[in-house]
Amino acid sequence: MSEAPRRISRGAGRVRRVILAVITTVLLVALFAALSVFQLAPQWTDSTGVAASSRGYNVSQRQVTSYCPARMALSDDATYGDSEYHVSQGNIASAARYAAFGAVYQSSVGPLNADGGDETSLEDADAQGQADVKVAAGDADHGARLVDTRLLQAQSGTGSAAAIAAWATKGDLKGMSAASCVPTGLKQSFLLPDTATGTTQQLVVANPSAKATSLRVDVWGSKQTGTMTLSTGRTLNVAAYGQSTLDLAAGAPDQDALFVTVSSQEAPIAAVVRVVHMDGLTSKGSDFAMPLGSSTKTTTLDGISAGDSVALLAFSKENATFEASWMGGSGRGKPRTAQLTAGKVSTIDLGKAPKGASALLISSDTALQVAAKITGSGHDDSEDFALVNAVPAAASSAIVLPDKVGGDIIVGNPSDGLRKATLTAYDADGRHVGDNALKIDAHGVARLGSKDYGDNARLFVLDDNAGLQWGVRLSQDDVRNADLPDVAWLGPQPLEPRHARVRAVPNLLTVR
CATH class of the missing domain: 1.20.5 (Single alpha-helices involved in coiled-coils or other helix-helix interfaces)
Known part of the structure; x- marks a missing residue:
């Protein structure tokens, strides 16, 4: 070639x-x-590889943090003009109590800051053979406090409960207010009464973590459906170990009621709303609005006494029809029926509670959020009110009473059958002082005085609960002796573990 x-x-x-x-x-x-x-078909992959090594784990919370707000205060106590027009907190006093129950390694209460100074440990009850109870007491005069509890075991009957109360017979905060301490979370919601002239609703948000966080505040009103545009804005920044406030009444004025959600992305928070009402220069009461539980179709609202003026607050994300009827006394009477518009807050005036009434039974065709504003009257047109939430039933839960405060324990049964539970009382030192086996008929209610267990009964635990809901209608002798109304309420705090299911999947891009 x-x-x-x-x-x-x-x-x-x-x-x-x-x-x-x-x-x-x-x-x-x-x-x-x-x-x-x-994605490759399973038969083309190594079955002993990543997919097979994915594992699920049940984890339980062993450290619980709760936020206890400072005593009730005016949002603006500056002095302007003539002295007779100055606002005044008067002779307000306060008390606080903290308790831990069950398998608790350590529990302490301290200020909301990073240095951990002025910290008090809850002490064991000095009693042989008694249940494990740790206790401490103080006041709420010197700012917010944190209760930090470390659990030995995550089991029913183990956890903490704490509460504060404040009262006055003079000034612009006459009457009584109370709050249970609030566990932290990423989202909390509130139902609030009207924002008419003379009302302040101060949202107070605490951040007990070491990381600052930015909050989103969403508000629904009674005059329109959907979220409102607040004149004060809908974002709130909270520094690490700090608190921030937002005036909701100023941001959403002239509403009959509000539904508010507070959401955090970076860190868990705790929040309350300080609600104070004035009619010109006349005090019309104050109270803390507490975070709501989950929405429900059937629930009770306790803490009612005969002669109270009761206004029902309700919110649903769907159109709903619900009934409200009195519990206690001669019977339920004729239910009050109301319609709810989706995304709009409703307020229903139920008038005065009849003789023997202790609670309200709420039944709805769809899950909703519900609360009540309970108002009592005294001499010289004085008034005081309490904001009562629907609190979900828990197998074990507790309520603690601060010093110089008494009350009636009200237990309601929203179900269609007989329900049972055991109510146990302890004194201020955590010693057992009595118990009571409760049996409550369908749609029934029981009312017991805290002094039925003795003058020293301060801690109350409802165990073996099969669906009962409860709370304490508070009273205070100094306020009553001044012929002033003392309307306040405390709800229970669950002594139940928090569980979560976590699934771990190896990542081949991770270098070991």
Whole structure:
């Protein structure tokens, strides 16, 4: 063969090799692209690899943090103009009590800051053979406090409960207010009464973590459906170990009621709303609005006494029809029926509670959030009110009473059958002072005085609960002796573990 044909053959071979290389490169690129988009069939993968090594774990919370607000205060106590027009907190006094129950390693209460100074440990009850109870007491005069509880075991009957109360017979905070301490979370919701002239609703948000957080505040009103545009804005920044406030009444004025949600992305928070009402220069009461529980179709609202003026607050994300009827006394009477518009807060005036009434039974065709504003009257047109939430039933829960405060324990049964539970009382030192086996008929209610267990009964635990809901209608002797109304309420705090299911999946991109 001549030299020319050989050169042509070699050239054709190089061209074929180049073409094959290009085709191979294109196919490889296409294959890698397909693998990045589509998942291989299980039979083409190693069954002993990543999928098989994915595992689920049940985890339980062993450290519980609760926020106890400072005593009730005016949002603005500055002095302007003539002295007779100055606002005044009067002779307000306060008390606080903290308790831990069950398998608790350590529990302490301290200020909301990073240095941990002025911290008090809850002490064991000095009693042989008694249940494990740790206790401490103080006041709420010197700012907010944190209760930090570390559990030995995450089991029913183990946890903490704490509460504060404040009262006055002079000034613009006459009457009584109370709050249970609030466990932290990423989201909390509130139902609030009207924002008419003379009302302040101060949202107070605490951040007990070491990381600052930004909050989103969403508000629904009674005049329109959907969230409102607040004149004060809907974001709130809270520093680490700090508190921030937002005036909701100023941001959403002239509403009959509000539904508010507070959401945090960066860190768990705790919140309350300080509600104070004035009619000109006349005090009309104050109270803390506490975070709501989950929405429900059937529930009770306790803490009612005969002669109270009761206004029902309700919110649903769907159109709803519900009934409200009195519990206690001669019977339920004729239920009050109301319609709810989705995304709009409703307030229903139920008038005065009849003789013997202790609670309200709420039944709805869809899950809703519900609360009540309970108002009592005294001499010289004085008034005081309490904000009562629907609190979900728990197998074990507790309420603690601060010093110089008494009350009636009200237990309601929203179900259609007989329900049972055991109510146990302890004194201020955590010693057992009595118990009571409760049996409450369908749609029934029981009312017991805290002094039925003795003058020293301060801690109350409802155990073996099969669906009963309860709370304490408080009273205070100094306020009553001044012929002033003392309307306040405390709800229970669950002594139940928090569980979560966590699934761990190895990541091949992680370098060990």
